[in-house]
Amino acid sequence: MPHITANGIELCYETHGNPRDETILLVMGLGAQLAHWPIEFVEALASKGYHVVRYDNRDIGLSQKMGDAKPPKLVWQLLRKRIGFPMAVPYTLRDMADDGIALLEALEIERAHVVGASMGGMIAQLMAIHHAERLLSLTSVMSTTGNPRLPQAEKRAIEALTAPLPSMEEEAVIEHGINIARNITGPGFPADPEARRKRVQALVQRSVYPPGLPRQLAAIIDDGDRRSRLAQVTTPTLVLHGEDDPLVKLEAGKDTAKHIPGAKLVTIPGWGHDLPLDLVDRMVDEITGHTRSVSTAQSVSA
Structure with missing residues (x-):
C-alpha cells in the first residue's frame, strides 16, 4: 500500500478510479482506519466517475505514529481548558486538516470534494475554514460543530x-471492535453478525494501535466550538x-447545517454512527448529487 510524505508526516493512502476525474477525498474518524470506509462505498463513488482517495490519519492505521508523544491525561487537559488554560496536546485537528491538504498537494490534485465522517467531518470542516481554495465541496457526515450545549452521547x-482493551490478543481485540460496532449501529440497519465479525477481523489484522485514540481525542477536545469559524465557510x-x-x-x-451558510441537511431514519452496506447506494446518491450540482454551478458561472 503506497505511502507519501505530506505535512512532514508519512501517510498511507489508496486511490480508486480514473485520476483524470474529479477527486473525492475521504477523511475518516476517531481511531478509525481508511478501511473503515467500506470498499463497496469507495467503488460505488468511483463507478460514478470520481477519483477517490482515502487515507489513514496520522497516529492510526498504517500512517506515521506519533510515538514520541505521550497519550495525554484527558481529565487533566479538560480541567485546563475549563479554567481557561491552553491544552497541551501532541497535535491539533488543524494539523490533521493540513495533513489532508498536503496529501492532495503531494498527489498533485489541485482541488477536491472532501467527505469527512465523525472526527473526519470536523477535520473536513477545518479544511473548508482554512483551505477553501482547495475544496470543490464539503460533505460532513455524522459530525458536529463542537457546541458544548449539544446533547451528549448515549452512555x-x-x-x-473508550473501554480499554483487555489484552492485545487478536480475539480480544476483535471482540472489543464488535462491541463498539454493536453499540453505535442504528436500529434501522442491523448488521449481519458474521459479516460484522469478518469486517472487524480484517481491520484488526490490518492494524491495531491503541495509543493513537487518546491523542486524537485530545485534538478534538482542544479544537472546541467551531460555530463562529463555520460561519466563514463558503464551500x-x-x-x-x-x-x-x-x-x-x-x-x-x-x-452543523445551521452554522454553515447555505448548507443542505439530509437526515436518515434508523441510521446510527456507522456506514452500513445497506446505506451505500443512498449515501453515494446524496454525495454525488451534491458534488455534481456544485460542478455544474461552477461550470455555468465560468
Whole structure:
C-alpha cells in the first residue's frame, strides 16, 4: 500500500478510479482506519466517475505514529481548558486538516470534494475554514460543530468506544471492535453478525494501535466550538446525519447545517454512527448529487 510524505508526516493512502476525474477525498474518524470506509462505498463513488482517495490519519492505521508523544491525561487537559488554560496536546485537528491538504498537494490534485465522517467531518470542516481554495465541496457526515450545549452521547456508545482493551490478543481485540460496532449501529440497519465479525477481523489484522485514540481525542477536545469559524465557510456543503445516532446525536448534524451558510441537511431514519452496506447506494446518491450540482454551478458561472 503506497505511502507519501505530506505535512512532514508519512501517510498511507489508496486511490480508486480514473485520476483524470474529479477527486473525492475521504477523511475518516476517531481511531478509525481508511478501511473503515467500506470498499463497496469507495467503488460505488468511483463507478460514478470520481477519483477517490482515502487515507489513514496520522497516529492510526498504517500512517506515521506519533510515538514520541505521550497519550495525554484527558481529565487533566479538560480541567485546563475549563479554567481557561491552553491544552497541551501532541497535535491539533488543524494539523490533521493540513495533513489532508498536503496529501492532495503531494498527489498533485489541485482541488477536491472532501467527505469527512465523525472526527473526519470536523477535520473536513477545518479544511473548508482554512483551505477553501482547495475544496470543490464539503460533505460532513455524522459530525458536529463542537457546541458544548449539544446533547451528549448515549452512555452505552461512549463506554464501548473508550473501554480499554483487555489484552492485545487478536480475539480480544476483535471482540472489543464488535462491541463498539454493536453499540453505535442504528436500529434501522442491523448488521449481519458474521459479516460484522469478518469486517472487524480484517481491520484488526490490518492494524491495531491503541495509543493513537487518546491523542486524537485530545485534538478534538482542544479544537472546541467551531460555530463562529463555520460561519466563514463558503464551500458548498452537504450535511448527512443519522436520526438514531447514539454517539454524535442528530442535534449535532442540525447544528452543523445551521452554522454553515447555505448548507443542505439530509437526515436518515434508523441510521446510527456507522456506514452500513445497506446505506451505500443512498449515501453515494446524496454525495454525488451534491458534488455534481456544485460542478455544474461552477461550470455555468465560468
